[in-house]
Amino acid sequence: MELCETIWGSRRSGEAEDGKGRDMKDLRGGGDAKVAVSDERKKRRLKVAHPERCIGCLSCMFACSRINTRRASLDRSAIRVKTQGGLEGDFAVVICRACKDPPCVRACPRGALEKRENGRVIFKRELCDGCGACAEACLIRAISIDSEGKAIKCKHCGACVAFCPHGVLEMEEVEE
Amino acid sequence: MLRRVLYIDLDKKESFVEDRYDLFEEWLGGTGVATQLLLEECPEGADPLSPRAPIIFGIGPLTALFPAMTKTVAAFKSPLNGELGESYAGGRLAMAMRFAGHEGLVIRGAAESPCYISIRDDEVKIKDATSIWGIPATVVGYILREVEAGVGRRSIIRIGPGGERLVRYAGVVVDTYRHFGRLGLGAVFGSKNLKAIVVSGTEDVELPNSKRYRDIYNQLFKTVVQTDAMEKYHDIGTPINVNVLNQMKGLPTRNFQDSSFEAAENISGENLADNYLLRRVSCAHCPIGCIHIGMLKTSFSRHHEFEIRKISYDYELIYALGSNLGVTTPEGMLELIEACERQGLDAISTGVVLAWATEALDRGIITEEETLGVPLKWDGVEGYLEAIERIVKAPNDFYSTLARGVVAASDRYGGEDFAMALGGNEVAGYHTGPAFIFGLAVGVRHSHLDNAGYSIDQAAAKKPLTPEEMVDAIIAEDDARGVYNSLIGCLFARGVYTPDRIVEALGSVGIEKTKDDLQILGRKIFDEKYRFKLREGFDLSKSRIPRRFYETVSTVGMVDPETIETMMEIYRERRSWG
Known part of the structure; x- marks a missing residue:
């Protein structure tokens, strides 16, 4: 099976954006989560390893918005836990799949989403005019538009992983 | 904010x-x-x-x-x-x-x-x-x-x-x-x-001090997820209490006629978790996942055709619709819970009302003329299911009286000694001793969660407490919970939210309070609730305490009415009510 692996977080080990290094600690068991990367060239990608274990607590969504946008928000989270038929149904965890040929990049008319040579997709917030073409292009609906009219795009930073109490989420290293 | x-x-x-x-x-x-x-x-x-x-x-x-x-x-x-x-x-x-x-x-x-x-x-x-x-x-x-x-x-x-x-x-x-x-x-x-x-809604909450917020958040999240204190809520869940209380003679059974139940193991949290638990879910933004959903699978034909019902269960429901009605099977108990869910009835009150009616019928205070032929008897799940429907439909004076609660029922038909309500509210599932009884009588909403008297009794079972100590503990909980319930936290996590952490969490979202401020506030909130109660006619001195509490052995032994009276006097003094 072909993996869509060209978008990833390629942050070096220990590097912290927005001081989030501390938040990356695995808060479930005291140890480090599987988010630390030993080899800086290894590409990392968020993965929904065990969707059936989700209890719908939304801690991942709050982690994403808290750490990446400094707000408590569901709408600004790049990861989404959806109910399917209320709490009686199963939860669906929607994340960016890091496509090899990202339709979101192709759809953006303003170049706000740009695929770099190393495969990482960069979102240039200032260029985004909120037209929604990227969100429309993503069939799994992993991109949405926030209340300020800007796209919300997962950057595979792994901030959510440490706050999942049930091991639903993992960071996986993607071989070149 | x-x-x-x-x-x-x-x-x-x-x-x-x-x-x-x-x-x-x-x-x-x-x-x-x-x-x-x-x-x-x-x-x-x-x-x-x-x-x-x-x-x-x-x-x-x-x-x-x-x-x-x-x-x-x-x-x-x-x-x-x-x-x-x-x-x-x-x-x-x-x-x-x-x-x-x-x-x-x-x-x-x-x-x-x-x-x-x-x-x-x-x-x-x-x-x-x-x-x-x-x-x-x-x-x-x-x-x-x-x-x-x-x-x-x-x-x-x-x-x-x-x-x-x-x-x-x-x-x-x-x-x-x-x-x-x-x-x-x-x-x-x-x-x-x-x-x-x-x-x-789609609003966001902006945090005034992002770093301070994240620091205290991480501390709290880690504690909620890791602490042993939370274990009981995410593993077996609150029904772990069934076996625990049963062993310590605190599990109300057949309308409080007994405080241990021979079939407790059947309806225990352990049995439910092993054989009926389908999944656990969470409230929004809580990593505990205490909501336990049981699967009730009932065959409706000989050809392997099944009805599947997903029913959430908790300790109080198992008490009210299980042990207190003498129900011996998880299936029967889950069916009764589901009936309450469909009708939208409080499970505790419904169970207590049915338990009173069962005993009243048994003692001849009422007859099957009143119940319209419904045979109310311990473990009689079918009869209870019919009765629940009739309470809602109110086809006669008896059922419409049951729909007004157990106090109304005993006022009309008698049997007040075993009409298990305090402050007009049907009681929760504990017969642990005087702190529980007294806590319900004085609590602002006459709920076991006002001040958790059952927990004070359990402490007293290990090391005896004087009436003064019990009253002080109840007052401290009454007041502290007024603050916690203003934040508003789930009481399952109350041990995690220590006064220091509450002060820090509030500070991180821009509300500066000291521990003293909060303590004073707790007292004031309690007083305000009593202001409403008194205004609407509540009179603590007219508390009606069912005799049954004194007739059945509890976790700390037989409860003496004089202990409750003594506690009442101390309480009035401590609350400066004269």
Whole structure:
């Protein structure tokens, strides 16, 4: 099976954006989560390893918005836990799949989403005019538009992983 | 921070938002603010089921911002005991209110015909609910989910036929598995022709000091997830109490005639978890996942055809609809829980009422003429299922009296010695000793969660406590919970939210308080609730304590009425009530 692996977080080990290094600690068991990367060239990608274990607590969504946008928000989270038929149904965890040929990049008319040579997709917030073409292009609906009219795009930073109490989420290293 | 109260008037079909800085400055949020709104909105002596009686909902300054800060408070005048009605529910309502931008919600008046309220950010619509009137609380959720927006971040709260028909202990079902159970909020909804409320919103909460917030957040999250104190809630869940209380002679059985149950193992949390548990789910922004959903699989033909029902269970339900009715099978107990869910009835009150009726029939105080031929007997699940339906339909004087609660039933037919209510509220599942009994009698809403007397008794079983020590512990809990219920946190996480951590969490969202401030506030909130109670006629000196409490051995041995009297005297003194 072909993996869509060209978008990833390629942050070096220990590097912290927005001081989030501390938040990356695995808060479930005291140890480090599987988010630390030993080899800086290894590409990392968020993965929904065990969707059936989700209890719908939304801690991942709050982690994403808290750490990446400094707000408590569901709408600004790049990861989404959806109910399917209320709490009686199963939860669906929607994340960016890091496509090899990202339709979101192709759809953006303003170049706000740009695929770099190393495969990482960069979102240039200032260029985004909120037209929604990227969100429309993503069939799994992993991109949405926030209340300020800007796209919300997962950057595979792994901030959510440490706050999942049930091991639903993992960071996986993607071989070149 | 939000300071907004949304007022909805069902008479005038209009709504408006008011900033109530005054209230939130002084009373923090949650129950502190809701109590003030109730005092403002509810005219003295109002009939709880009249348009004059309001419904208040409130969330607090930590709602949706910290793990396990998941509760919404409802304040109303109780149609069950005629004084302070207060109930808490989890689910997704608190989060939905926060993101809709409303910290308080006041509902006034009554609709002329069945309606539901749709709240989406500042947009409020009062919509026709004629087509869903009479539909079980469980099913209403499916229907409104299809027609309303906000999937994944909304909350749908609704009543069943029990609330519509004004059963005085009908509750409001929140997001399928959580409830405003106690003291009859469902009947108040019914009296207003209000079937449901849907809330969703898209607001964000900006944090004034992101780093400080994240530091205390991480500390709290880690503690909630790791601490041993939470273990009981996420593994077996609250039903772990079944075996524990049974062993210590604290599990009310067959209307408190016994305090241990020979079939406890069958309906224990362990058995349910091993053989019936389907999954666990969480309230929004709580990593504990204490909501245990059991699967009841019933064959309906010889050809391997099954009905599958998913039923959430907790300790109090197992007591009320299990041991206290002598029900020996998990299947029977789960069926009874489901019947209460469909009708939208409070499980504790329903169980206590049925237990009284069973004993009353057994003792010949009533006959099958009253029950319309329904054979109420211990472990008689079929009879209980029929009785639950009849309580809602009220086909005769007997069932309509049962629909008014166990105190009304014993006033009418006798048997007050074993009508297990305190403060007019049917009692929760503990026969642990004097602190539980006394705690219920004095508690602001006569709930085991006012001051957790059962926990004080359990401590006393290990190392005896004097009446003074028990009273002091009860007062400390009464007051501390007033603060915690203003934040508003789930009581399961109360051990994690120490006073220091509460001060830090509040500080991180821009509310600077000291521990002393909070302690004084707790006392004040308690006093304000008593102000409402006294205004509506509550009289502690007329507390009616069923004799049964003194006739059945408890966790700490036989309870002596004099101990309760002594505690009452000490309590009055400590509260400076003279």
